[in-house]
Structures are given as C-alpha cells and as structure tokens.
Amino acid sequence: MKNFFLLLFFFVKSVSAQEKLEVYFDFNKSEINTKAKIKLDSLIASKNKSEILKIYGYADSVDTNKYNDSLSSKRAKSIFNYFKEAKVAISNQFEIKGFGENYSQSKNLDKNRKAIIFFKSILVQKPKPNPNNSETGNFDSLENQEILNQFLASEKSISEKFKNAKKGDIIIINNILFQINSEKLADGSSQIILDLLEYLKNNPKLKIEIHGNICCNRNTNDVKLSYRRAKFVFDYLIKNGIATARLGYHGYGSARPIYKIPEKSYQEELANRRVEIEVIEN
Template sequence: MKFFATLLFSFMVSCVFAQEQVSFFFESNKFVLQKDELLKLNKWLTANKDLKVVGVYGFCDEVGTVGYNDTLAKKRIDYVFNIIKNRVKIREDFKTRSFGKLHTLSPIKSENRKVTLYYILPKDFVNEEKIITEKQEVILESKKTKVKFPDVYVYENPDGSTFNIKIDTVFMKKVSLADIGEKIKLESMNFFVDTFAIMPQSRSVMFELLTVMQNCPDLKIQIQGHICCVKKDFRDLSTQRAKAIYKFLEYNGIEKSRMTFIGFGSSKPLYALPEKTEAEREANRRVEIEIIAN
C-alpha cells in the first residue's frame, strides 16, 4: 500500500543521507515553535550555515480531521521555511511535502508534530546531482505499484451488451504513484459551453479515472473544478463540473467516502485574468484531482 511505501521512503532517505536530517517539534495544534525548539533551530542554523537544504517535510499527529491536519502541516512547513530561507542554501527544485493524519510515523503523538529538514553537507556538494538522482530512484523504486492497468476498459451496458474504450495507462500509473497533496489535471476533460455536460470525446478520461479508482482501493481524491475568463462563477459551473465527475464515479461503484468535490471558480488561475490567449484560457479552464490518500 502507498502508506507503507511512504514509510519506506522515509527510511531510505535516512539511509541515503545518513544523519543529514534534523527535526523540530511543535505543540499540539500550533504552527509556531515554542521557545526551546526555536532556540534549537537557530543554533542549528548558526552551526550549519554552509549546508544546502533539499527538502522540507511537515507532519501532524492523529488528532483532528485530515483536512485540518494537512493545513496545519503546511503552516508548519511555511513557518520553518520562512526562518531558514535567507540563512542557508536551498536547492531550487526542492519539494515541500505535508503529511497529516494519514502519515503518523510514531505511536507517541508528540513525536509526530514536527517539521523535518533534509540537507546535504558542503563535502557532498560535488556529488549533489548524483545524490539527488539516487534519492529520486529510491523513491520511485519504493513506490512502484504492482497494479497492471489495462489499456482497454470493457463497459457493460444495462442490457448486457459491451463496448471497449481505449484508455491511457500512463495517466493511471501517474495517479497511482502520486504523493498525497499532489494535484493532477484531467487532460482533455471538456464540457459543452456553459454547461456541466461532459463532451463525448472526454469519455476515455472518465474511464481512466474510474479504472485507477477501481484498481487502487486505498486511493482517495478530491475533484476540483476551475473556470476561466470571468471573475465570478455566477452559475457555479466549476462545482457542477467537478460534481459531474464525482457522480460518474459514484454511479460506477466508487464509494462516496473515497472522494469529494469542490469548485474554485476562477479564484485559482494558472494565468492572471483576463487571459491573453486561448492557451491561457484553456489552462485556467480545468478539472484536477488532488490526492488525499493513497
């Protein structure tokens, strides 16, 4: 299961980087370090100002909802990152991760309320790319799925007849290997103008998502709708379009507990409004899934 892959990843990172990681601990429901932990962080920064940080990871205990914990973990990451960002080197392509309720690593709650920094010492800078590549290979190896996705979905009609739908195994593997918190766009997901009716050419995308949900029983997602062009989503199309995908999955047997939907209107554009080109409008007008559990 993906949860255990994450644990393996955490273990393997420790092996690859030896002792090159450090954690700072928070009080329950707090995202600001207490005096003693803040002092510990500042002492560490003073003693290690020549190293390079390659990852910032946030964790919570099991108290609270997944959504609350995810937000809290991200706030802890932001808090620590804002302290360190001008005091040590930070790899430009470093990734921030937050692990809430679904990634408790210790039975002792206080040990899970933390931010962990992974870093490279100056002596290893010459091998930085090799170290990062090896780390990424370890992550990918530990996360390899045993699921073999079909490239054709056989759909059975109510009358017992069937028809085949060509589907994209690359997309399904990408979803199955995605980290919690990662967002993946449903490519070529198109709707009729000013409606939430899905166009026929988007049928394969729907069945790709259905197939990965059927084959990865631990996968939980949030379906997120976005529109372009206008600042106010008067007809709430972004929500209705996300809901249409949700209802399709529900109709085909996916449990409600594994998925939610939400519409953001045009509040989270990839390109500023008003868009300058059709390509920008198309990019803003999208449906994404966010991985909640895997």
C-alpha cells in the first residue's frame, strides 16, 4: 500500500508538471499566423527549456468531416515543424493528432480553429559566465526588475524611432533583449521584433544593417555573442519575408559601448547591451 501511494504521488506530480498553450488559425488555413507566432516564439524563448509532449489540431464545423480531419492534422503538423526548425526538445513519447470537428465545439467558431500544445518546462542550470569571452553582469537579478521595467517604459515605438530617419542614421532599440550569454530572446522581446518586421514590410524601400552589442566584457575582440544576436534578428526577418538584399548584420562585441566598461550601474549595463539599426537606404 505504501508503494502504491508513492507511485500515485509521482504520477500526480508528473501530470501537474504538464502545461499547455493554445494558438488559433485563420479560417480555412493551416499556416501559422502572426498572433500564433508571437505565442510560439515566447514559449521557445522562455528561460526554462520546454519539451513538447503532444500537439493536437482542431477545425470548425464548416465543410466536410473528411476535409476538417485533414485541415486539423495540417495545423498540428505546422506547429510541429515550427518547433522542429527552432530545435525545441520533442518528447520520446510525443503524440500528434488531428481531431477535425469531432470534439466539443465552442459557439465562437474562431475558437475552434486551433491547436493545443502540451509541454513540460525543464529547469536548466545556467552556465557560469566566463568574463574572458562572454557577457557578465546582473541581467537576471530579481532586484533589478524594477530598473529594467523603467528602462523599457521610456522606449519609443519602432515607427516613432524611424519617423525622421535618414541614410546613415543609427537607431538604438533597447527593448530587443536577450538572455544572458545567449542569442535567445528574453521574455517579452518577441513583439518588438515583430514590430520591426511589420515596419519593413510597410516601407519596402528601407534597407538596414543590424548591429549587435554586448556589455561588461573588457575583451573588445570578442564579437561572437554580439554577432549571433545580430544574426538572430537578421534570420528572423529573412524567415518572415524580408528580402536578403535589404538587410545586413554585424557584431561589435563591447567595442562601441555607450558607457565605459566596467559599467558603474545596472542601467549602464542595459544601455551597453543593445541592438542598433543603421539606415542604409530609405
């Protein structure tokens, strides 16, 4: 009996660790739309590593049963491919399934065109920063959260930043933030990259170069991390339809700090750790 309750405890704990995320599709579409991408990117960029357990696709009751079965399966497959391309961990017991219209449907048809992702968050130990070849500082310190919030609150929108920009101008975008010692986006930074993407789509003559900068590193020749961060933004824009001919990227490491290194405050670290956009043609 004792062993039974012990097994039951671990079973309940395992089930409770499972989380889920719902994303919605446009009518009669299996392609991932902009709003769904924001949700998926936020999960991918989370500080905790995620392991995907199941992906279930659904459809509304419009059209035939056979068609909706196929559509719901395609929706689930689209989500799977998106995670696979982002190299998200997939469970060995992964399940993918399309339910078509055969489930308890909502009266709101928009809510029936969806996929549900079941995943498990895995806490991973962060590597200790190496001051000789990486970014250090207090980026993840809880006591600095209020400072970070104030810092980001003063940021202007992408359209405001580019409003009077001309060729050769360098625009600082402080709210594209990355996890410490990583080119993975920090929580909450997906929206600003999406705003940049939309601005580029709405201004087809604009050509830019993306500059990556880091803080806290006295070795100005170490540009690897800043290069990877600039390339992350570059790749995101290319992947979402911006022509390669309109974009460039460069990593400057800590060679162009706004504040002298070592920084004297957390605010100075934030200012040095930034993405810049140089206007090449407008």
